[in-house]
Amino acid sequence: MALARVVTFDGVDSARIAELASNIENSEPPEGMPPSELMLLHDPESDRALAIVILDNEDDYAKAHAVLDSMPTDGTPGQRTSVTKYSVAARMS
DSSP, rough: OOOOEEEEEEEHHHHHHHHHHHHHTTTTOOOOOOOOEEEEETTTTEEEEEEEESSSSSHHHHHHHHHHHSSSSSSSSSEEEEEEEEEEOOOOO
């Protein structure tokens, strides 16, 4: 069963999101990161963002969580306010 790592951030302005989007689109995933899908959502009116990483299974989730939690905070969109694990109940693309 697929799992989602959902992280919320506050204090994220449009310039920071544009910078992150460019970095994400023009770089490789962090070393040790298992195959995943990433969505970065932004609400410019509230300066909030969500980072959603979809992973295939518990082992991949654990590896991704370790990799992402060890990253320097200057690589995050803003102030991290929560990290939550969800089961992916349905998915369509």
